[in-house]
Amino acid sequence: MKKIISGCLSLLCCSGLLFSSGLLFSSGLYAQNKLELLNEPALESQLASKSVLLNMIAHDGGYIAVGERGHIIDWKTPEQWSQFAVPVSVTITDVSKLANGDLVAVGHDAVILLFKQESQEWIKVFDGYSLTDLLITSLGKQIEAQELRLESLPPDASKYDEEYYLEDLQFALEDAQKEKEAGPNKPLLSVITADNGTVFATGAYGTLLQSKDNGQTWEFINNRVDNESKFHLNAITKDANGNLFIVGENAVAAKSSDNGESWERMDLSYNGSFFGIEASPNSDHLVAFGLQGHIAVSDDSGENWVLLPKSLSISFLGGTIDENGTAYLVGHGGLILTFPLTNPENQSIYKHPSGSTFASVMLTSDKQLVLAGQLGIKRWTIGN
Structure with a gap:
């Protein structure tokens, strides 16, 4: 269910989120508010389209945008x-289409939402409590396997590395059990559907999940990516x-x-x-x-990457590439960088008059930019 809200609305100041990290973690939200946001429906607001919106996709002649406080627009x-009516009030960070035409969205506290076309409503199918349970189960299996491996080693074999690895797994299990008591703290940051219909979600601390049933159930597959330090997968x-x-964080980059x-x-030539x-x-x-x-x-x-000379020192948070191969990148200060991928050093820089931070950008059929970010959604003809 959703309610149409029209008219010119006043701007909403976004003091609650930090754009500088790129992960958009809430600043002290959970410490200050004991409300269980995973079970509190998002409040209807006439300012929702002016609130912090972090990502969007084209949908039904318009755009579905997601952002703070459980807002899905x-x-x-x-x-x-x-x-939309949304069953949670945590920040939603990304949205994507599923192979069956439904939608999937991910967000803070490892929440995963599905939008069913038949019922026209969002439902919660996964959250940080589910994630911690998956982690505990996975670590338990790894510990059991490592203990069996140690027992199978010859008596005169060096066991130092194997015992050290077992201790690491045991410490990780203790941390996961403490996390279960404290409550969820891992945001999911991105979601995509592969060509075979498998859905993947990435997130903080190396989180990688997959679903083979259109988002209904999820599997913990962190160990598939070489990321021993558990850097964030942003x-x-x-591709086509x-x-x-x-x-992700600290030069983590991988291809499947x-x-x-x-x-x-992958080596992107920047650490x-x-x-x-x-x-x-x-x-x-x-x-x-x-x-x-x-x-x-x-x-x-x-297969191979080239690091471009820096034109701007801002952090880029969102981007898109049009059908002609022109890239559009957005980030802090309303700055927009464009360049053809066949000649990426031929760059043009623009600034949106609002000067606000943008986290996502798309192009309309008439080459206007649709920008989502700090002050909601803006539509702008580049350079005007």
Whole structure:
């Protein structure tokens, strides 16, 4: 169910979220508010389209945008938009389409929501409590396997490394059990559907989940990506050939050519964090972007990457690539960077008159930008 809200609305100041981290964690929200936001429906607000919105997808002639306080918006124009009824009040960070036409959204406290086309409503299917249970089960199986491995070693074999690994697993299990008592704390940050219909969600502390039943149930698959330090997995995307790509904190970057069954690490020539990755709809080009203006491009489906000279020192939080191979990147201060992927050093810089931070960008059929971020959704003709 949703209610149409129209008219010119006043702006909402977003003091509750931090854009500088790229992860958009709430600043002290849970410490200050004992309300169980995973079970508290999002409040209907006439300011919802002006609130912090973090991601969006094209849908039914408009856009579905997600953001703070559980806001999910069906946006057509500034004058015509609607707010969905949502069963949680945590920040929603990403939204994607499923193979069956339904929608999936992910957010803070590892929440996963499904939108059923038949019922036209959002339902919660997963959250941080479920994630912790999966982690505890996974660690228990790993500990059992490692103990059996130690028992099978010859008496004269060196066991130091194997015993050290077992201790690491045991400490991780203790941490997970404490987390279950304290409550969820891991945000999910990105979600995508592979060509075979498998759904993948990435998140903080190396979280990687998959679903093979259109989001109904989820499996913990963190160990498929080489990420021993559990760096944040900030974004996942898919290219025209069906390859999957993940980028994240501290240069974590990985590619899968088999619908996520296996992953190989990529070298993006920068040891810092990338917050997003976009694939060209009509070629093998990719662009990854992130901290302090760092941008890496690939023209061979992620096999090789080139780090571009920095044009801006802002962090890029969102991007898109049009059908002609032009990239559009957005981030802090209302700045927008565009360049053709075939000549990425030929760059143009624009600034939205609001000067606000944007986290997502899309293009309309008439080449206008639709921008989502700190002050909600803005539609803008570039350069005007």
